[in-house]
Amino acid sequence: MPSMPRPRRLAVLTTALAVSAVLPLGAASAGLVAEPVQYSAPGAALRLDPVGTYETGVFDESAAEIVEHFAAAQRLLVVNAAQAKVEVLDAADPAAPTKLFDLQTTGVAAADGSTVDAGAVANSVAVREDGLGVVAVEAEDKTDDGWLVFFDAAGTGAALGAVRVGALPDMVTITPDGTRAVVANEGEPAEDYSVDPEGTVSVVSLPDSVSSPAQSAVRSAGFHAFEGAGLPQGIRVHGGRADAGTGTPAFPVSETIEPEYVAVDQQSRTAYVTLQESNGVAVVDLRSATVTDVWSVGTVDRSVVPLDASDRDGANIRTYANLRTFRQPDAIAAYQVKGRTYLVTADEGDTRDWDGYSEEIRVSDLGKNGIKPACDSVGAGAGFSGLSRLKITKANGLNAAGTCYETLYGFGGRSISVFTTDGRLVSSSGDELERLTLAAVPAFFNSDHGTSAFDNRSDDKGPEPEGVTIGKVGGRTYVFVGLERIGGVVAYDVSDPAKPQLVTYANNRNFAVSGSSDLAAAGDLGPEGLTFVAEDDSPTGRPLVVVGNEVSGTTSVFDVAKIQKNKR
Template sequence: MPRRTRPLLALAAATALTLTALPASAGPAEPVEHLADGARVTLDPLGTYATGVFDQSAQEIAAYHALTRRLFTVDAAAAQVRALDVRDATRPTELFAVQTTGVRAADGSVVPDGAVANSVAVRADGLAVVAVESDVKTDPGWLVLFDAAGDGAALGAVRVGSLPDMVTITPDGRRAVVANEGEPADDFSVDPEGSVSVVDLPVLKRKVSSLRQKDVATADFHAFEGDALPDGVRVFGPDVADASGSLTHRVSRNLEPEYVTVDSRSRTAWVTLQEANAIAVVDLKKAEVTDVWSLGATDHSVAGQGIDPSDKDGVADIRTVPVKGLSMPDTIASYEVRGETYLVTANEGDAREWGDYVENARVKDLGKKGLAPVCADSPAVALLGDADLGRLNVTTASGLRADGTCYEQLYSLGGRSFSIWTTDGELVFDSGQDFEEITAEALGDAFNTNHTETGFEGRSDDKGPEPEGLTLGEVAGRTYAFVGLERAGGIMVYDVTSPRRAAFVSYVSNRDYSVSVEDALDDGADLGPTLDAAGDLGPEGVTFVPWYASPTWRPMLAVANEVSGTTTLFDVRRVARH
């Protein structure tokens, strides 16, 4: 795949830095940019809002309100939503913060201190909703409503399921849909059910006082218990009771809804069940899960689907290996082509690690400490050295031979890719090894780096560049997917106008890879200038703004970065054709 690359600022000979030599301005002097031949669009940074808070999810998810030209960003730990004035996109300015704690809900409960804000969505008339988890995350959470077009005043709240992780508003504005992840307690003492709440919203913002708890309906997974669960949907790990002590509904307690997308008619939602490597289908009118299907696995032994599996081989070596990758997507989006809906997933991967239970292990540790070994007849058994598969993290919950004596198939976590699916679960496109190939060429010695520090191959053994955030947008009549790489940093842009022939367009990263923040912490240096110089670390929420709603009258992309605590606005610029 021919490409051209804007040169990366040279990395220091070692990761340790001379901090006094760093530029004083926020972010890199010039972003990393990598274009495919014939690229139609690229991204140019316009302006950044910086909290100065490092690695505390101070900027995690963003939602845009076109009428007021405001961007609303989630500060998770503070349980706040910040309202940013982006009428001047080069200088995002905070207007106010919406505090969700202390808000009284329709059922009489009050959002407590210690609650966590996870997601925000805004309706065209300015009615905004925030998904808020309880201070005890296994307890039911809240959907808090506020006035996004005014002064941010809280308008009320309703109770939803345990750990509401993501919220969206249906295209017709009539409902909010909340993915209640239902994660276990950190010590794995309690495991609540995962669920999806469907909340009927008032038609007019001023009628929000009419919202009652009875307007909340919750879709559960009880119909999929036991043998009713389709093949390939992963239910695994210890069987831990819910808060009442009940051990019924094991499947429902194990499934953890992560992210939601809704069809253009506002009738159906598709929800990622990340750890289960599956998609749930929800009928919004009935608030009922009608189907669950497995996403299967990517075969990394097939040409074009290779990975760099080792962080100790000293080279960016993207190759085929006898391993399969569980897609395990975080973000999901949807769009229509000639009347057919397609689903787009960012295949991040995630392991369950609660209490004493740790799902993942390095390949070389299989056969030790009570774990079954790699089967003697597996092609992987000859590749257990650190430079081969030895250091690759795989799941211990999948791949065992039927008798449980050994692992006949190794499954890594995440596809290191993004995929396009039909709503029947047919895979029509996967980006394969593109992300690692592109970042190897564009980033050089920062290939597969982590987000908190810069280092060569630091993530090759564990999910690589780690695609997480995703959004879709239309530019000049073509549809593009914008995929954020949580660890490597930056945004991948693909033309997905034709789902079965999606193609790479550009990669842009507003990060200075010569700056390693963790090294600065180790050296005891002032973190402020270092964080400013580093730019955007850990892109999480990606939001597209069409030209007709944008303050620049050009398409714009907003990216919230949870590690650097920054939100950057990008101009989606059309590339001149020669």
């Protein structure tokens, strides 16, 4: 892992940002709130206008997670994990997406002789330009190997076939050249840690035609080379079967690592896979299907970068000595500037929190129930006050003697970060997302997604940036980031990786109601997956961002509107 110089932090957000109340284009439709949150930086070149929504009517059951766009037929493919299916929507009119049919994902005969379980769960979907689509399907017992199910995105929903991959295939993508599918097999443990499958990344060679590949097309990259002394510094390995007391793994690193999300470079040669709980990124050579490198994404020094650490102190964004937080990215995206690839991560945070083992405690738990106390240097003075509610890990931070915690480690960067492909941190949004949402929605700062409340997520990863998608508008490169908890989409201009610029924020949410009590009026809750539709592929001839919202079960379309600046 190369050394990590302190990145350039974005300028602290100030009240110079401007609020606008731009209403969606065209007539209002079901699922669109009357006054969506619209918040832009001065001189913003874009705004995001919600224009249409498809509603499942299912609350908090992951009824709309990952979404993909198939341009040739103007269809949206939406993963409905609640009902273990992928819904196909007609998006020719973005203001009124309508359901066509469901894709078949269960009962499919796979090339290895197995059959996709009746209780299997769809997790992700991707589609090639010619219509060859693929769904990542988790087995009914998530610790068993899962499948990739193939289909024709221009067809009527029948499966073309399936191949077997690793345990809990979580996210699948297709390389830009269309030759391979790449899937992160997360390999989560059983709730009691009786079983903990190895995390892997499967690379599947795709046929030239719209058809299902053979099982021999599947190769899987594992992490055995990183066991023991091969493990890079900064990669978190804890909470496996040894810690749970359920066994002594032969390959503890491989069992603990849980691949989460995949980005592929423009040349279709290399995949970059987030290892969220382990706080790292794996580099996968796609030609050989091997993991060639693993590097840590590092931590955020909270004595320098502020956060709101308590859900009981109002909006109190401040610094704390002896506190760091793991970035733990969920989604990752790759883009090029002057021939060089950069990676953007959504630094959500995550914990190992299972019945068999949980690392999660609050600062106030230190010194109680067998947990070691904070060292005097940490617990003394004002530097420790205000932290009692924050969720931290018990797995990291002990002093050399193992008698007390000399550094406290929390979860999530609450930011986006830009990295080089060898792990050098180029820039980070720092505390900007928390300051942005405080300015945009002060009465519901750090709200949860299921209920509207003030400051109830500050102790636990804040706004939780989760999904990212990248697209070009007007010759500039933008990253669009979904905030899982408070909701909405933030756009950054990342054309200069060292100087990302906040552009705009839009949230199609009605905070006057809670989704748990009035789902129909709540708008979008819990954005999970995002996809960018370029203007050449868009049914309107204008760029779009489509968002799957797992808590509200809605799929919403945002128009990416260019703002014309006045000429003098």
